[in-house]
Amino acid sequence: MESGPHPGFFSAPLRAVDPDVAAAIAAEFARQQHVVNLIASENIVSRAVLEAQGSVLTNKTVEGYPGRRYHSGAEHVDVIETLAIERACRLFGCNFANVQAHSGSQANNAVFVAMLNPGDTVLSMDLNAGGHLSHGAPVNISGKWFNIVSYGVDRTSGRIDYAEVERLAIAHRPKLIIAGGSAYPRAIDFPAFRAIADTVDARLLVDIAHFAGLVAGGAHPNPVPHADVVTTTSTKSLRGARGALILVGRDAALAKRIDQAIFPGLQGSPALHIVAGKAVCLSEALRPEFRQYAQSVLDNARALAATLIERGLQLITGGTDTPLLVVDLRGRSVTGDIATDALERAGITCNKNAVPFDPEPPMVTSGLRLGVSTGTTRGFGIAEFTKIGHWLADVLDAIPETPDKARATEQQIYEKVRAMTARYPIYPT
Numbered sequence: 435m436e437s438g439p440h441p442g443f444f445s446a447p448l449r450a451v452d453p454d455v456a457a458a459i460a461a462e463f464a465r466q467q468h469v470v471n472l473i474a475s476e477n478i479v480s481r482a483v484l485e486a487q488g489s490v491l492t493n494k495t496v497e498g499y500p501g502r503r504y505h506s507g508a509e510h511v512d513v514i515e516t517l518a519i520e521r522a523c524r525l526f527g528c529n530f531a532n533v534q535a536h537s538g539s540q541a542n543n544a545v546f547v548a549m550l551n552p553g554d555t556v557l558s559m560d561l562n563a564g565g566h567l568s569h570g571a572p573v574n575i576s577g578k579w580f581n582i583v584s585y586g587v588d589r590t591s592g593r594i595d596y597a598e599v600e601r602l603a604i605a606h607r608p609k610l611i612i613a614g615g616s617a618y619p620r621a622i623d624f625p626a627f628r629a630i631a632d633t634v635d636a637r638l639l640v641d642i643a644h645f646a647g648l649v650a651g652g653a654h655p656n657p658v659p660h661a662d663v664v665t666t667t668s669t670k671s672l673r674g675a676r677g678a679l680i681l682v683g684r685d686a687a688l689a690k691r692i693d694q695a696i697f698p699g700l701q702g703s704p705a706l707h708i709v710a711g712k713a714v715c716l717s718e719a720l721r722p723e724f725r726q727y728a729q730s731v732l733d734n735a736r737a738l739a740a741t742l743i744e745r746g747l748q749l750i751t752g753g754t755d756t757p758l759l760v761v762d763l764r765g766r767s768v769t770g771d772i773a774t775d776a777l778e779r780a781g782i783t784c785n786k787n788a789v790p791f792d793p794e795p796p797m798v799t800s801g802l803r804l805g806v807s808t809g810t811t812r813g814f815g816i817a818e819f820t821k822i823g824h825w826l827a828d829v830l831d832a833i834p835e836t837p838d839k840a841r842a843t844e845q846q847i848y849e850k851v852r853a854m855t856a857r858y859p860i861y862p863t
Contacts, residue, residue, distance in 0.1 A: 474803050487707045491709075492706075521717055523681075530686065554581065563586040603634045609636060611639070675708045734809065
C-alpha cells in the first residue's frame, strides 16, 4: 500500500477536490464584484498580495525572528520577514517594527503585555465614543485584565475633549494612554496626547488601524514621533494582508519587549504567507502612486460626507479627516440594523455602528459606519462617491415608506450599483 498523498494531491484544483468550498469562493468573488463596499475595515488587495498569500510559504513553520529561529530551513523566509520590517520602518519613519502580529487586537494585546502588569490603569477612548474593543472594553481581555478608565467625546461636537483627557489622566495616573479607535473620524492631536502622557509619566500608544494608509501616503499626520508605540492593521486603508504591524520609534529596549510579547508571549509561529503579503503591500505603499491613492481616499471620504450632509443626514463631528465617517440616525425613524439590511438589498454594504451616547443596544445601534478605501481602490472618484451618497440617502429616505415603495427604491439603486461596478471590475480575467 502506497504511503504518499492521494492522486491529484499536488495537481488537482480546488473545484475538483472540494466543489462546495470552490462554489462558495466563486460566489463571494461575484458578490465583491457587484456591490459598493462601504465597510470601513475592508479593502481590496493587489493580485501580487493574493499570490504571496497563496504561496508555498503556507507550508513553512518557524518560531522566533530572522537570524534567531527555532526551526531550520528558514533562510528564505528570513529574507521575506526582514524585507517587511525594513519597509515598515521606511514607510512610517521608525527604527523598529514587528510584522508577526496576526491581528490588530493581538498587536494591542502585545503592547499591554510589554508595558503593563495585570491590574495597571489604562486611559483609552470609550467603545461607544468610537474606541476599539481591544482598548479596554469590558467584554475584551484588555478590559478584564486591566483597570480601564475611559474618556469620551464632547456631546455637542462629537470630538475628543482634550481637557477631559488631561483631567482623567491627572486623577487616575494611568501607566498607558491610548489614542485612536475604530469609529472616530477626525484627526487626533498627537502632540496633545504626548504632553498629557508626559504630565503623568505614562506611555502613549497610538492605534492607526483605520488611517494608516493616509499616514503612509502623507495625507495624515504621522504619530510615530510622538508615540512610544504605534499599532496598525495592514489591511483597511493600507490595502494589504489581513494582519498587523507594531511600530516603535527609537526605543530599542521597548522594541525588544514588544518582540518578546508577540513571541513567545502571545503567538507561536508567524503566518509566513501573511508576512509575505505584508511585505508586498508595504512595497506597494512605498511607491509614488500610493500617495495619490491616499489623497484620493481622503478626498472621496469628504465628498461622500458632503453629499450626505446635503441630503439632510447628520454625521458625527460633521465630517471626516480619515477614510471613515459615522452617520447619526437618531431623529429618523430607522435604526442602524434596519438601515444596513435595506442598503445591502440595494447593493451597498456597510455596518451598523454605535454613535456617542447611543440609546440603542449594540446589535441595533443608531448609526452607520462608512468607509471609502475599497471603492477608491476600484477607481471610484468624487463623482462616483457623490452618486453613492445620493443612492444611500435615497434608500434611507424610502425606509419609512410602504414596503412595496421601499423595495422598489432598493431595486432601482441595486441596478445602478450593478451598472457602476461593472465599469470598475476587480481582478479582471
